[in-house]
Amino acid sequence: MTPSVGRIVHYVSYGTPGGEYASQCRAAIVTGVPKYLVAEPMDGCPNGTDGEWIASLAVPNPTGAFFNENVPQDENEHSGGTWHWPERTD
Numbered sequence: 001m002t003p004s005v006g007r008i009v010h011y012v013s014y015g016t017p018g019g020e021y022a023s024q025c026r027a028a029i030v031t032g033v034p035k036y037l038v039a040e041p042m043d044g045c046p047n048g049t050d051g052e053w054i055a056s057l058a059v060p061n062p063t064g065a066f067f068n069e070n071v072p073q074d075e076n077e078h079s080g081g082t083w084h085w086p087e088r089t090d
Contacts (some may be wrong), residue, residue: 001085002048003055003073005028009039011059011071013079031067032056038070057083 005007007030015023034057037045043053053073059066074082 003033005030005032008086009057009083010030010078010086011053011057011066011083012074012078012080013061025078026059026061027061028057028083031058032057032069034070039072055083 004072009028009030010025011028013021013024013026015021033053034047037043037047037049037052038052039054042049045052047053054070056069057067057071059068071081071083073084075084078084
Protein backbone atom coordinates (compact mmCIF):
# COMPACT_ATOMS: atom_id res chain seq x y z
CA MET A 1 0.00 0.00 0.00
CA THR A 2 1.03 3.58 -0.56
CA PRO A 3 0.87 6.11 2.30
CA SER A 4 -1.16 9.24 1.56
CA VAL A 5 -2.35 12.26 3.53
CA GLY A 6 -5.23 11.43 5.87
CA ARG A 7 -4.63 7.67 6.08
CA ILE A 8 -4.46 6.02 9.46
CA VAL A 9 -1.30 4.07 10.34
CA HIS A 10 0.28 2.83 13.56
CA TYR A 11 3.19 4.76 15.07
CA VAL A 12 5.44 2.82 17.47
CA SER A 13 6.47 4.89 20.49
CA TYR A 14 10.01 4.59 21.84
CA GLY A 15 9.07 3.99 25.47
CA THR A 16 11.34 5.31 28.22
CA PRO A 17 14.98 4.30 28.72
CA GLY A 18 14.29 3.16 32.29
CA GLY A 19 11.36 1.01 31.21
CA GLU A 20 8.70 2.98 33.09
CA TYR A 21 6.74 3.11 29.84
CA ALA A 22 7.01 0.36 27.25
CA SER A 23 7.13 0.93 23.51
CA GLN A 24 3.63 0.60 22.07
CA CYS A 25 1.57 1.18 18.95
CA ARG A 26 -0.48 4.36 18.70
CA ALA A 27 -2.90 5.47 16.01
CA ALA A 28 -1.38 8.11 13.73
CA ILE A 29 -2.57 10.25 10.86
CA VAL A 30 -0.36 10.72 7.81
CA THR A 31 0.10 14.49 7.37
CA GLY A 32 2.60 14.41 4.52
CA VAL A 33 4.45 12.10 2.16
CA PRO A 34 7.71 13.64 0.91
CA LYS A 35 8.78 13.08 -2.69
CA TYR A 36 12.23 11.77 -1.75
CA LEU A 37 13.79 9.51 0.87
CA VAL A 38 16.11 11.23 3.34
CA ALA A 39 18.20 8.44 4.91
CA GLU A 40 21.22 6.58 3.59
CA PRO A 41 21.70 4.47 1.58
CA MET A 42 18.65 5.69 -0.41
CA ASP A 43 18.92 9.43 0.33
CA GLY A 44 17.55 11.34 -2.65
CA CYS A 45 15.73 8.36 -4.19
CA PRO A 46 12.00 8.75 -4.83
CA ASN A 47 9.94 7.91 -1.75
CA GLY A 48 8.75 4.30 -2.01
CA THR A 49 11.85 3.04 -3.84
CA ASP A 50 12.26 -0.69 -3.10
CA GLY A 51 9.30 -0.47 -0.70
CA GLU A 52 11.05 2.05 1.54
CA TRP A 53 8.57 4.74 2.66
CA ILE A 54 8.80 7.73 4.97
CA ALA A 55 5.88 9.86 6.08
CA SER A 56 5.10 12.83 8.32
CA LEU A 57 2.73 11.89 11.14
CA ALA A 58 0.41 13.41 13.75
CA VAL A 59 0.15 11.06 16.72
CA PRO A 60 -2.58 11.84 19.26
CA ASN A 61 -2.15 10.13 22.62
CA PRO A 62 -3.69 10.37 26.11
CA THR A 63 -1.35 13.15 27.28
CA GLY A 64 -1.04 15.30 24.16
CA ALA A 65 -0.01 15.08 20.54
CA PHE A 66 3.23 14.30 18.77
CA PHE A 67 4.21 15.56 15.32
CA ASN A 68 7.17 14.18 13.39
CA GLU A 69 8.53 14.34 9.85
CA ASN A 70 10.39 11.67 7.88
CA VAL A 71 9.28 8.72 9.99
CA PRO A 72 10.42 5.44 8.37
CA GLN A 73 8.10 2.52 7.73
CA ASP A 74 8.91 -0.77 9.49
CA GLU A 75 6.53 -3.62 8.72
CA ASN A 76 8.74 -6.33 10.25
CA GLU A 77 10.34 -5.31 13.54
CA HIS A 78 7.94 -2.49 14.57
CA SER A 79 10.88 -0.65 16.13
CA GLY A 80 10.36 2.49 18.21
CA GLY A 81 10.11 5.65 16.10
CA THR A 82 8.66 3.90 13.04
CA TRP A 83 5.22 3.38 11.50
CA HIS A 84 3.43 0.41 9.99
CA TRP A 85 0.06 -0.48 8.52
CA PRO A 86 -2.60 -1.63 11.00
CA GLU A 87 -3.35 -5.33 10.95
CA ARG A 88 -6.48 -6.15 9.01
CA THR A 89 -9.26 -7.61 11.08
CA ASP A 90 -11.87 -8.27 8.37
